[in-house]
Amino acid sequence: MRFVGIGILTVLLGSAAWAAGKEVRAVPPDLANYVAKAEPEYAWTVEDVKELPGIKAWRLKLTSQVxxxxxxxxxxLVVRPAEVSTEKVLLLNEGGSASMQKAMYAALLAGKIKAPVALLLGVPKQPLFDGKREDDLIAETFVRYLDSGDASWPLLFPMVKSVVKAMDTLQEFSRKEWEQPVQKFIVGGGSKRGWTTWLTAASDARVMAITPMVIDVLNMREQLTHQQRSLGGTSEQISPYTSRGLVPVPDTPRAESLWSMIDPWTYRERFTMPKLIVLGNNDRYWSTDALNLYWDALPGEKYISYTPNAGHDLTERDEAGKKLNADRAINNVSAFVRYQLTGKPLPKLAWKHGTEADGSLKLEVTADPAPKEARLWVARSDTKDFREARWSSQAIELKEGGPVTATVAKPESGFIAYYADLGYEIDGLPQWLCTQLRVAGAEEK
Structure with a gap:
């Protein structure tokens, strides 16, 4: 996703809305109204069914809206392993269309989490408007909103509604096909589909947990200012927005309204469900420590999963830059979902960054239960831009009954970034839960 940090405007919250016989969380009225609006063309059909040993798969065709x-x-795409509960489903929203590769990915996840997995594809509908795709398309719809004042224009609204309609479809489908109809959803997606994940969670009470990936941009206006300080300017990845005059934010009430409608920060009080935020430490779209601008304001259970030496695709790279795999991110998401499905509580973590008397940097983590292992990840850079930095790790000695503590020397020049990584396991799935990272400079006291 190419996006930018921009504004947040406090808005009055509408009363709870009701649509299609289900509760929709109270949200600022433009998004709520769009989600609740009737869609006469909504329909779905089963296009294909395949059965393999221990698994069954369906391909549905869904018309979500006009x-x-x-x-x-x-x-x-819906994949269900044999003899698993079907009351809770992992629903991921992605771009593209059905393929063997996507079906195999869904089957891989279903096997790991031991539950049904659904992949909603074609989010958003594209190309549109003279071949525009992805962020160029989103920027186009933002400009059309600014020109017209029509609050249905921002592309995030129909993207959210497509996920809501997928939930409707999966509930209707499961009532016909499965003994246990679907009741709740764990929703996820990457980049702008992660953006959609946040906004869907703010809109629909059926979302029991979320795992937004590589969308490190909540609190958008502050993020933009932070990018200027950290990167020496805005990221080159957000050019679809800067080139259309959307960044910096025009100083108009309508522009402020636009960014308040589509910034998940606006809806943060609604994110009380468990959350696993999945990020790559070398993602060129965001400042390295962007999460620190919104983490403390998120309510409820929340967890961080950083992947070191990985960019926007969450694929780790070796020292030569060769791509390895995305196993770490996949396993972390799968383990998080297993916790939600089983009802087993996730580890309780708390941490504190500090500075010792000798100037060394300290990180102390309390964890219940204690991790099986822990590591300290460190990167160095001449500036606060760590997107090309190499991350390396060292084991942290665990002391029975005590906190997990690590220290690192303050840099003699430039800057250092560091965080701790705690290792756990559920049902054979490895999981690494991280602390916030801290950036410190040689000149800082």
Whole structure:
């Protein structure tokens, strides 16, 4: 996702809305109204069914809505392992259309989490408007909102609604096909689909947990200012927005309204469900410590999963830059989902960054239960831009009954970034839960 940090405007919250016989969380009225609006063209059909040893898969065709006169149709892949509960489903939203690769990915996840997995594809509908895709398309719809004042224009709204309609479809489908109909959803997605994940969680009470990936941009106006300080300017990845005059934010009430509608920060009080935020330490889209601008304000259970030496694709790279794999991120998401499905509580973590009398940097973590292992990850840079920095780790000695503590020398020049990584396991799935990272400079006291 190419996006930018921009504004947050306090808005009055609407009363709870009701649509299609289900509760929709109270949200600022533009998003709530769009999600609740009737969609006469909504429909779904089963297009294909395949049975393999221990697993069954369906391909559904879903029409979620008509937006600005354009019909949004999606492939919805559903994979169910044999003899598993079907009351809770992992629902991921992605771009593209059905393929063998996507079906195999869904089957891989279903096997890991021991529950049904659904992949909603075609989010967003694209290309549109003279071939525009992804962030160029989102920026186009933002400009059209600024020009018209029509609050249905921002592309995030139909993206959210497509996920809401996928939940409707999966509940209707499961009532026909499975003995246990689906009741709750764990929703996830990457980049702008992670953005959609946040906004869907703010909109629909059926979302029991979320795992937004590589969307490190909540509290958008502060993020933009922080990018200027950390990167020496805005990230080159957000050019679809800067080139259209959307960044810096125009000083108009309508522009402020736009960013308040689509910034998940606006809805942060609604994010009381468990959350696993999945990030790559070398993602060129965001400042390295962008999470620190919104982490403390998130309510409820929350966890961080950093992948060191990985960019926007969450794929680790070796010292030569060769791509390895995304196993760490996949396993962390799968383990988080297993906790939600089993009802087993996730570890309780708390941490504190500090500075010792000799100037060394200290990180102390309390963990219940204690981790099986812990590591300190460190990167160095001449500036606060760590996107090209190499992360290395060292084991942290665990002391029975005590906190996990680590120290690192303050840099003699430039800057250092560091965080701790605690290792756990559930049902054979490895999981690494991280602390916030701290950036410190040689000149800092």
């Amino acid at each position: 937006w600005q006169g354009i019909t949004w149709s999606h492939d919805l």
